[in-house]
Every structure is written in C-alpha cells, then in structure tokens.
Amino acid sequence: MANTGSSISAPLKRAAGAVQAAPRDGFATGLGVLTATLGSAVGLGNIWKFPFLTGANGGAAFLIVYLISTLLVGLPVMISELTMGRTARADAITTLQKLSPSRKPWWLIGAIGALSAFMILAFYTEVAGWVFAYIFKSLSAAALSTNPEVTSQAFSGLVTDPVQSLVWQWIVLGLVGFIIILGVSKGIENTTKRLMPVLFLLLVAVCVRSLTLPGAAKGLEFLLKPDFSKVTGLTMLTAMGLAFFKLSIGMGTMITYGSYFREDQNIPITATRVMLADLSVSLLAGMAIFPAVFAFGFEPSAGPSLLFITIPAVFASMPLGHFFMVIFFILAAIAATGAMLSLFEVPVAYMSERLGMSRRTATLLTMALLVLFGSAAALSNSVLADFKVLGMTMFDLYDFTTSNIFLPVGGIFICLFVGWVWGMDQVKKSLSNNGILKNEGIARLFLFLVRFVSPVLILLVLLQGLNIL
Ligand code: TRP
Numbered sequence: 001m002a003n004t005g006s007s008i009s010a011p012l013k014r015a016a017g018a019v020q021a022a023p024r025d026g027f028a029t030g031l032g033v034l035t036a037t038l039g040s041a042v043g044l045g046n047i048w049k050f051p052f053l054t055g056a057n058g059g060a061a062f063l064i065v066y067l068i069s070t071l072l073v074g075l076p077v078m079i080s081e082l083t084m085g086r087t088a089r090a091d092a093i094t095t096l097q098k099l100s101p102s103r104k105p106w107w108l109i110g111a112i113g114a115l116s117a118f119m120i121l122a123f124y125t126e127v128a129g130w131v132f133a134y135i136f137k138s139l140s141a142a143a144l145s146t147n148p149e150v151t152s153q154a155f156s157g158l159v160t161d162p163v164q165s166l167v168w169q170w171i172v173l174g175l176v177g178f179i180i181i182l183g184v185s186k187g188i189e190n191t192t193k194r195l196m197p198v199l200f201l202l203l204v205a206v207c208v209r210s211l212t213l214p215g216a217a218k219g220l221e222f223l224l225k226p227d228f229s230k231v232t233g234l235t236m237l238t239a240m241g242l243a244f245f246k247l248s249i250g251m252g253t254m255i256t257y258g259s260y261f262r263e264d265q266n267i268p269i270t271a272t273r274v275m276l277a278d279l280s281v282s283l284l285a286g287m288a289i290f291p292a293v294f295a296f297g298f299e300p301s302a303g304p305s306l307l308f309i310t311i312p313a314v315f316a317s318m319p320l321g322h323f324f325m326v327i328f329f330i331l332a333a334i335a336a337t338g339a340m341l342s343l344f345e346v347p348v349a350y351m352s353e354r355l356g357m358s359r360r361t362a363t364l365l366t367m368a369l370l371v372l373f374g375s376a377a378a379l380s381n382s383v384l385a386d387f388k389v390l391g392m393t394m395f396d397l398y399d400f401t402t403s404n405i406f407l408p409v410g411g412i413f414i415c416l417f418v419g420w421v422w423g424m425d426q427v428k429k430s431l432s433n434n435g436i437l438k439n440e441g442i443a444r445l446f447l448f449l450v451r452f453v454s455p456v457l458i459l460l461v462l463l464q465g466l467n468i469l
Pocket of ligand 1: 244
C-alpha cells in the first residue's frame with residue numbers, strides 16, 4: 001500500500017525518538033497514517049447515521065446529494081485540514097495561531113472545534129454504549145425477535161434505564177481513555193492497524209449474507225434508484241452535514257491527525273483514499289442493511305432506531321441470524337472506537353501540549369468533562385426526556401448543532417483561511433511536500449475549490465437548510 005519504506009524507517013524513528021528529550025509523538029508508518037485516518041472517518045456515521053438518514057430521506061436521491069457534498073466540499077476541507085496540521089505540527093488551536101497573521105482571531109475555529117469535540121462525543125459515546133451493550137444482548141438473545149415490537153421494547157428497556165445508559169457510556173469512555181493514554185503511535189496507530197482490517201472482513205461477511213437473501217434486489221433498488229422529489233433544503237443540509245461528520249472535518253480532528261503525519265505523506269492522495277474507503281464502508285453498510293430490511297418486509301425509514309430495532313428483527317428473521325448479529329455489533333463497536341479516538345485526541349492534544357498537562361491528566365480531565373456533558377445525552381431518553389432546548393432533547397441538540405451548524409461553519413472558515421489568508425505559495429509548497437511531488441495541477445484545482453466553490457456551496461446549503469434563504 002502507501003509506503004514500502006516505512007517498515008525500515010519506523011524502528012529508526014522510534015529509536016531516535018527515545019534518545020531525544022520529549023519528542024513529539026506521531027504516526028510511525030505510512031500504513032498507520034492510513035488506518036488511523038480511516039479509523040477516524042469510519043464510525044457510527046457509516047453504520048448508524050448513514051443508513052438511517054438515507055432510509056429516512058428517500059434513499060438514492062439523498063445518496064447523490066451526499067456524494068456531491070463529499071467531492072466538492074468534504075475532500076477539499078479534509079485536504080486543507082491535514083495540510084495545515086502537518087505544516088504547524090501542533091494541536092488544532094495552536095495550528096491556527098501559528099499559521100495566521102498575528103492578532104487575528106482565527107484560532108477561534110480551533111476553539112469551537114474543541115467544543116464540538118465534546119458535544120459530538122457526548123452523544124457519540126452514548127450510541128457507542130448501546131452498540132457495546134448490543135454485542136452482549138445478541139449473545140443472550142434478549143433482543144433477538146422477528147417482531148419489531150419486541151425488539152423495540154428491548155431497545156427502550158436499555159435507553160430508558162438511566163443506570164444502564166450511564167454505565168455503558170462510562171465503559172466506552174474508559175476504554176477509549178485507556179487507548180488514548182497509551183499515545184499516538186502505541187495507542188491510536190496500533191489499535192486501528194489491527195482493527196480496521198477486521199472491520200472490513202466482518203462487514204463484507206454480513207453484506208454477502210444480506211445480498212443473498214431472496215428479495216434483496218428491492219433494497220438495492222432503494223439505495224440506487226433516485227427519487228428527487230424527496231430532496232428539500234433540509235435534506236441537502238442533512239446530506240452535507242453527514243459529509244462533514246463522515247470525514248471528521250470542520251472541527252480540528254483532521255488538523256490534529258495531520259500534525260502526526262509523516263513529512264513524506266502524499267496528502268491529496270491519502271485524503272482521496274480515505275474518502276473512497278470511507279464511502280465504500282458506507283455503501284457496504286447500506287448493502288448489508290437495506291436488502292435485508294426489504295427482504296423481510298420492514299420499513300427502511302425507521303430513523304435513529306433502525307440499527308437497534310429493525311436490524312435485530314431482520315437478523316432474527318434470517319438463517320444464522322444470531323451469529324451475524326453478534327458480528328454486526330462487534331464491527332460497529334470497532335468502527336465507533338477508531339472514530340472516538342480521533343475525537344478525544346483534539347482536546348487531549350491541546351491540553352497536553354499547550355496547557356502543559358501530562359497526557360494522562362489531559363485524558364482523565366477529558367473523560368471527567370465527558371461524564372458531565374455526556375450524562376445530559378445519556379439521560380435524554382429517561383430522566384431528562386422532557387428537558388428540551390429549541391424543541392430538542394440534549395442528545396438531538398448536540399447532534400443537530402454540531403453536524404448542521406458548527407461543522408459546516410468551521411468548514412467555511414477553514415476554506416477561507418486556506419484559500420485567502422494562508423498564501424497560495426505556502427499551500428502549494430505544503431501540498432507538494434516542498435516541491436518533491438509534482439502535483440501542480442492538483443494544487444490549482446484544490447485552490448480553486450477552496451477559494452470559490454466550497455465556501456459558497458456550504459454557505460448556500462446552510463442558509464437554505466436553516467430556512468434563512
Ligand atoms: N467520522 C466519524 C463517523 O463517521 C465521527 C467523527 C470522528 C467525527 N471524528 C470526528 C465527526 C470529527 C465530526 C468531527 O462516525
């Protein structure tokens with residue numbers, strides 16, 4: 001794959017690091033860069049959000065808007081962030097401070113990003129908690145029934161129980177915190193290197209099962225045959241928000257990961273690979289889910305509970321369903337873990353590098369803050385079910401404001417920064433690894449997009465979706 005020389009340079013690099021005083025941690029191998037970045041992109045976004053949003057917004061038409069957003073907006077912003085991070089070699093806030101002209105408040109993008117990290121993690125760790133819980137529930141068959149009413153009751157039993165909700169969230173926080181404390185190369189890189197291939201294999205297995213069911217073709221048709229009458233302003237905003245969420249952009253995750261990239265990493269190519277692999281995982285997840293949903297006559301538009309109510313009923317209806325359901329939730333748990341690692345890394349990098357905390361203290365503090373922030377999401381189906389802001393529970397509010405407002409706004413400013421403030425020569429220099437890569441054409445196309453196309457598109461979709469235009 002990416003770097004054949006990496007196996008030689010990695011041990012050398014680590015050995016060199018050991019003798020220097022406090023070297024900055026980073027991804028040691030080209031493969032590690034790819035699995036960690038892909039690990040960030042692939043997550044509950046693919047396995048939970050993508051299927052339910054596609055199901056609820058009319059299938060293929062939504063998919064097309066999502067694809068356009070990914071290409072014209074997602075990829076340019078991702079390349080921007082990775083390049084900025086690698087140039088500054090610092091956490092998201094410091095990166096913007098380092099690269100921008102003095103006394104300009106561009107660092108605020110990083111600050112809002114850190115806030116977004118907490119808000120996303122607050123609900124993300126909860127959904128991840130359900131996923132982990134479901135691995136065990138599928139083992140015990142408590143949630144496995146062909147009747148969606150029974151599976152629905154099993155799911156409400158979990159989410160309306162405040163103790164179970166909180167405890168599963170804490171288990172997830174503990175696991176992610178443990179890996180983060182191990183460090184960037186020993187924790188994040190090692191974990192994603194081992195788990196990402198497993199995830200792919202498991203997903204393909206479930207997909208083959210689903211596609212070979214009688215009646216599967218209808219599900220494929222739903223995913224591939226567009227009906228544009230379903231596309232509204234809010235649909236477009238939702239699709240674009242999903243593109244941001246999926247690629248982990250708009251809030252500093254990719255800036256932070258970019259700062260751990262190797263000097264010789266080809267950023268435009270890496271970003272494109274990650275985008276394509278992430279898209280493949282989403283499509284595979286769609287092909288694992290919708291054909292089975294249709295084959296057994298369930299509703300595709302079940303919303304957020306699709307994964308926990310419809311899917312178990314679907315599994316219960318098929319031969320070997322019990323086994324496949326365990327596999328399915330294990331793969332979802334793996335996907336969620338890689339993504340949460342990247343979200344955690346944003347505040348942890350800032351606190352440990354800028355505020356002088358040890359990595360351990362920074363991680364423990366992040367975990368403590370999340371116990372606080374996260375409980376509002378965890379309890380939003382039980383004790384806090386009636387506590388609503390702007391008509392949304394805290395869970396929905398965290399999700400809606402980050403995906404549909406903070407990430408797109410962050411994206412606009414990142415484009416403006418790279419396109420208009422940072423300097424064209426500097427951008428070309430960074431994208432070409434100081435002139436070593438001959439990618440002048442790509443750099444020009446990239447600059448055209450981030451200067452004129454992406455920010456305008458994001459703004460239009462944002463205003464349309466929020467009913468302002
Ligand atoms: N991309 C991940 C997913 O699809 C979620 C995620 C990780 C994320 N880091 C992020 C979303 C940063 C927004 C911003 O599940």
